[in-house]
Structure formats: C-alpha cells, structure tokens
Amino acid sequence: MPKMTDPGRQYEQTILLLLFMLFLFASPFTSWWATGQYAWFLPYIFWLMVILIAAWLHFRFRNHDL
C-alpha cells in the first residue's frame, strides 16, 4: 500500500476531484440542478465545494515537491 503522502496518492486524489467536477458540471446531474426549481446559487455552492477540496489537497500535499 502506498503511503498517504506518496505523490501517486496526490495524483489519484486530483483525478478523483476532476471526476467529481465532471459529475457536477458535465453530466445529466447538471441538467437536474439547472432546471430552475432549486436555489439560483446552487451551482456556486458546487463550485465553491470543488475549490475548497482543491485547497484542502493543496494544504495536504504542500510539503511535497511538485
């Protein structure tokens, strides 16, 4: 098992974040939240969520060489 701090782990989590973003903004799920029935700021909440996860990954792996 690779250690939690392995660069490979960082890549894995980055890809997971990308897939999560594709799910939010480029999948049938997008059509669901964009129907106008929900709060207008919902996409902004999703967007902020993605940014917070990216920031969390940044702080988690900040001591690594890029």
Add this chain to the structure above:
Amino acid sequence: MLSGPLVVVTSFLYLGLLFAIAYWADRRADTGRSVISNPTVYALSLAVYCTAWTYYGSVGRAAATGYGFLPIYLGPTLAATLWVFLLLKMVRISKSQRITSIADFISSRYGKSHLLGGLVTVIAVVGVLPYIALQLKAISSSFSILIHYPDVMLPGGAHTLPVWRDTAFYIALILAVFTILLGTRHLDASERHEGMVAAIAFESIVKLFALTAVGVFITFGLYDGFGDVVHQALQAGHLKTRLIPEGGANFWFSLSLLSALAVLMLPRQFQVAVVENSGENQLRRAIWLFPLYLLLINIFVLPIALAGQLEFAGMGVDADTYVLTLPIAHKQQWLALFSYLGGLSAATGMVIVETIALSTMVCNDLVMPGLLRRWRYRAPSMDLSVILLLVRRGAIFVVLMLGYSYFRLAGEAYALVAIGLISFAAVAQFAPAMIGGMYWRGGTRGGALAGLSAGFLVWIYTLLLPSFAKSGWLARDFLDLGPFGIALLKPQALFGLEGFDEITHCLFWSLTLNIGAYLIVSSIRAPNAEETTQATRFVDAMSINRPIAEGLWRGRAEVDDLISLTGRFLGEDRARESFAEYYAKERNIEDDAELPADGETVHFAETLLAGAIGSASARAMIASVVQEEPLGLDEVMDILDEASQIRAYSHELEQKSRELEAATAELKAANVKLLELDHLKDDFMSSVTHELRTPLTSIRAFSEILWEDPKIDLEERKRFLGIIVSETERLTRLVNQVLDLAKIESGHAVWTSSEVDLGDIIRQSIDASEQLIIDRGGRLKLDLPDAPAKVMADQDRLMQVMLNLLSNAAKFMAKESGRVEVHLKRQQNMYKVMVSDNGSGVPVKLQPVIFEKFRQGVEGSANPLGTGLGLPISREIIEHFGGRLSVKSTPEKGAIFSFVLPCINRGGAAPSNNPGQEAEA
C-alpha cells in the same frame, strides 16, 4: 459632474499608476526582492483571463441565457485541477529550454522548426485579433457611455466615423505606446517582465473590486439582497427560463472544454502562467486561488443581469453595458467612474499581455528567421539587441492596429461573448500538438503541421468566414446555401452535421480533423534525429534533472565565438555575465578560458540565445558559428538509450539507498531496544537479588538466634519461626512468579479453559484481599451486576489477575482514608472489570511501560513494593483469553486498572447497570 475631460484625465492617471507599479516592481526585482515570486501575485496575474469579455460580456450573456456564461469559468476551474500534471510539466520544459512563447514551445518540441513556429504565430495572430478588437470596442463603448452621464445613451456605429474621429483609434494608439513602455523597455534573456506582471496583478484586484462594488450597490442598494432580485425577476414572468442553460448539454460541454483549453493555450495565458512563472510552488496556490477569483468575480453577474432586465425592460439598452448603465441610471457618478475603471483595467490588462506575447512570437518566429537568413553569412557587426527591440515594438504597434482594423470592419457584427469564443476556438487548435508533444514521442513535425493546418482551415471555414458573412463582407447565401449552392459544404452544417450551435460544430470538426491529421501523418514517418532528441527532452521532462546535451552534439566550437554571438543579441555585458554564472555554477570552473567547447556549452549558448530570438532561430545562429557534424538517428537513439539507462540506474541506486537507510533505521531501533532490555535485565538481577537477600538475611538471623540460644522462651520462639515461615513464603512467591512468567512466555504454561462467572471470581478475590485493605485502613466498594457474567477462561488464572490488581491497589491507595473500588459492567459483547484506587497514581511517563517486566509503579523507589512481575503476568493471562488489560491514571488522583474479556452469548440478557450487590468494607 462627470465630463469628457474628467474621464480622460482619470484614464491617464490610472495608466500612470499602472506604470508606477510596474516601475516599482522592476526596481525591486533589480535588488533581488521580486514581487511576482509571491504565489498570490502569480494567481492574480492568471486572472488576466478575465477581460472586458468577462467584465461586460458575462452580464450580457447572463441576461440572454441565464447560466450560459458559467462554462467559460468552470472550464478553467476544471483545467486547474490538472495543472499539477500539465502546467507543471510545461513550466519545467519551458525553463530548461528557455521557451518564451507558445509558438516557441511547439516549434521547439518538433525539432526547432521555423515553419511550425511561423504557422503557430499566424494562427495566434489571426485568432486573437477579434479578441483584441473586442477590448478596444469595450473601452471605446464604455468611454462613450460615461461621457454622456447622466443620460443613458448607447454609442452609435463607430465604423461610420472617419478614423481620426474614432475614439477607438486613439485608444489603440495610446495602448500601443503604453505596452511598448511596459513590455519592451529592455530585452530580457528569459523574456520575463516583472513590472508588467505586477501591474496585471493590480489590475485583477481593481476589476474584481469594481464589479463587486456595482454588484453590491445593485443587490443591496436597489434591492433587498439576492433573493429579492431573483424573486422580482421571476415575478416578471419572462425571466423564468433564464436560469436554465441554453443549448443543452452539448453547448454546455463544448464551452467548458473550449475554456479549459483556452486558459492555457491563449498566448497571454501561456505568457503569465509559463513564461512569467518564477517557481513551481506558485502553481499550488494558483490551483485553488485562481478558480476562487473566477467564482468571486462571477457572483454578482446574474443579479446585475436580472436587475438590468427589470430596469431597462423595453428600452433597448444593450445588456453588455448594464455594469455601467445601471449606476448611471441611478445617478451614481463615482460608482459609474469606478465601474468604468474596472472595465478599463480588464481590457488594458488583456491588451498589454496579449500584444507583448504576440509581439515576441511575431519577432522570433516570423521576422527574425527572415532577417537572420539574410545575415547568416554576412552578419552586420552591430548590436542586434537594438534590432530585436525595434522589431518587437513594431510588432506591438502592428498587432494593435490590426486589432483596430478588425474592430472597424467586423466588430459591430457580434455581441462581446460571440467574438471571444471565435478566439477561443482558434487557440484550441494548439492543444493536440502541444499536449500530444508532451506525452507522445511519436509526434513529428509533419504531423503537427498537418494537424494545425487542418484545424486552422476548418476554423476559418466554419467560424471566421461565417462571421464575415454576418458582417456583410460575404454573400449571405454562402452561409445559408453553402458555396456554389452545395448544401453538404454549408459552413455551419458541414457534411450535413446539423443541430449544433456554431461553436460546438466548429470545435467538433476542427479538433477531429486536427487530431486525426496529427496522428496519421506522424505515424507515416518515424521522427528524425532532432525530433527524437527534442521528444525526449519534452516527454521525459519530469525525470531529467540535467539537460541531455553531452554526446548529442559533435563538432568544433570556440567559446569566444559563442560568447560573442550571444552578446550581439543580449548585449556584451549580459552575455558575459550569463556565461560567468554558468561556468561557476554548473561546471565548477573559475575562468572562461578553461571552459570546454563541448556539447553542454553549445547547448547552454543555444538556450541562452533561444530566450531572446526563439529556439529555431537560436539553432540556426549557433550553427553559423560552430562546425557541427550531424548525428544519424541511430547514434541519437544510442545516446538517448544510454542516457535513459543511466537515469534508470541512478533511479535504482536511489531506491537502494532509500532501502539501506530504512534498514539502518530499523537496526538502530533494534539496538536501542536491546540496550533497554539489557538494562532491564540488570535491573531485574538487582531486583531479584535484593528480593532474595532481604528474606534470606532475616531467615538466617532468626535461625542463628534459635540455634545459639536453645533456651529462648516459647512465645519468642514462635514469633521467630513465624517470621522465618513468612519470609520463606515470600521467597517461594518470587521464585514461582519468575517461573510462571517464563512458562507463559515460552508457551509451556497449562491453561484450563471453562465457562466461569466473573462475578464469582471477583467475590472470591475480594474475600481473600478484603482483610488486607481493612488492615491498611482502607475501604472497599464493590459494584457488580445481578446477572452472571459468563466468560471462557481459567478460573485460577483470573483469580491470580484479580488478586494481583487488588493487592496493588491496597499497596498504593492513600495512606489515610484509602479507598479501593471494583466495578464490573457489560460493554456490547465484552465484560469490563475496573479496579481503582485513590493513591498517588502512575506517573505519566511510566504509564506506557507499566506492563513491562520488572517495572515498578513508583519512580526511583529504593525498596520496591513488589517483584515487578505481577502486571506482566496479568497482561499475558488476559490477552491469552482474548482480552486487554490497560491503565488510566491521573497523577495524585489514583489509578484505574481495567481489563475486558469477551462474554459468552447464549441469548442471556446483558447485565444491568444497577448495582445489585454493593459492599462497603
């Protein structure tokens, strides 16, 4: 009151402020205190992505399509997540090869091809001109609107005015002068512009604050917050559908993809993200801070759009101007001026960086190759750095004038967002050659040329020509019926592909043909020696620590010639300084006379020159002063294989070294453990001999008294014999415990496992120990459940554990008012027994080792209170039956020793927590 002169003066003051910031940043960089090395400044400079298109155009798009503006910012957010792979590699390649533009990047990858660099430059210039035109249009329109304050008056068609009366013409001229001052005051070997980046970062702050200020005024000044704007918009009826993305999933997806590609492929984005990057760690913060900036600048877009729709319903006010016209309509002159400055900063930022990036490409990849070809054999002795600066300044001027010409001719045909998307689609054509070149060794110059040409031609046919048709330059029939009436060739329904918007349609055909041509043509011919070398430098960029130059160059060269050549482009002093730094740092040589004219030195000179004139021209110039013997493909492959093997071997050595370090650490830890055990053994010997000697001494003393004095009276004799018996028992106990532990540890102990009731065992133990506690002045509290607590264990062994814990508690409880408590309760499928006392507790540092052999619960006790074997034996017994023995203690507040054992489940009810039996002793 706002007036034309005031707006003009404010605009010039703002540009002056930008210049002052740039000057200050340059001065700081000269003293080694770079401003732009700060990761936040880097992330802000990336926000040059947000141009007037964002500032004015997003609101226009939101008014028309609701969320339709979002993919243009979600795309870059999506791309940013991949920067840790992609942008990092681009930065590393560019730094090692001194690449100064996107044209140079692609040209360098495919064997430093002039033709390829030129083609990329042409695509970039043609593709980005509409975008520059858009910025000129935005500045000119916003200026015209503002000077009519307090009336909301939209500008008429500028193209009907003569050029000398057109504001946009003077704006283009002023921006050209300003860009020349900011970007080409001197020629830098690495083409980095500290001052420009600092000014751009400042502009990013200005445009964010300005748009936010307008948004706050509208949302909270004119309405009661976001909810109120949306509510009123919904009540207006026709706005209900505005929150739904237009064009469905295809358009949404293609716009996101287009923006994700553009955020790195646009020349200005490549300039700030790659060329101006001053440290790889800057990327980390940019990965989240840049998307956060995009989120913040877009928060008020929808409310402003909805408010504009409500405010100007039926008045014919262009939605692209709402950011400016809403404050004007509400007589907010200073807010309107601030909003204008925000738009000005968004537009000028884009124009400055884009024209600097394009001028570098035009100079290095279009003009200089021609000039150098003419001078190759009779190069003038003059300082060519002056020529370079003049060419770049000329290129800036020409690019801006071309942008203005596009604005005059076609800029009025489209809304802002439509113009921007044309540019995005053009630069997206770089993606296959760029990304493919970074990850695929098989890509060739021919493949890249074919792919780029195909993509570019399709872009012209499906997007640019239709834009001309919509502007009236071409017959509308070309668009509606296809050329010569051939429906299959209709530009926006090519080969019958209908039902898509024009951007998705163009993106599909251009990228399909681009990628297809790139792959097919690359597969036809194997890469040549130069392409193979460059492919290795690009594809293996993350694993190469030093440039692979040694062996890849063979020939004769003179160091003086190399210095002299670079000096003609960079200036004599700067060239000598660069060489001095190189041979001191990289080659450990003190004097340039000792510098060998080998492959590494030639490569260094070439990359140094590439920073000034591009990699293809640098290659040509170096070839003019050295006598190179060309290498065959086989020789190059051999050298690269060897380099690859050396890297693999080095990697293997590093791996072995890491393994050795780990093994050494393990051995060290084992050694420490052994030393500790040795120390414990000594302690044990000392403890055992002490324990043995004390009773033996008293046995011997009392035996001698009895032996020497047979007439001693009976009572005294009985007392002495009692002591002798008691001391003998103590000796026996010690010896038994040592033997017992040895048996358990060696696995020779005999265990009898049966169903036993923990409650019974506790009661029997209490009966045996109660008197001891009372004798020492203590009290005993017992808390047992009513139901039997059945476990599988050895009754005698459990008794041994309980007696040990109780005797320890009796020993260590408080001298006065001592108290010992015993609790038994069920925790899920385990029974837990706790024995607590109110003594001095176990010192914190002893708690982790209290269950080790011969440890005493009291620090530094000269007279141990036990053998130090009771707890280790107890732990072995409990663990044998699947349980766990542990301690919790707060110094001076007593200790709680507890153990858990798995209970037998036969459907019996769990013991209640009601104390069924409670005894006070």
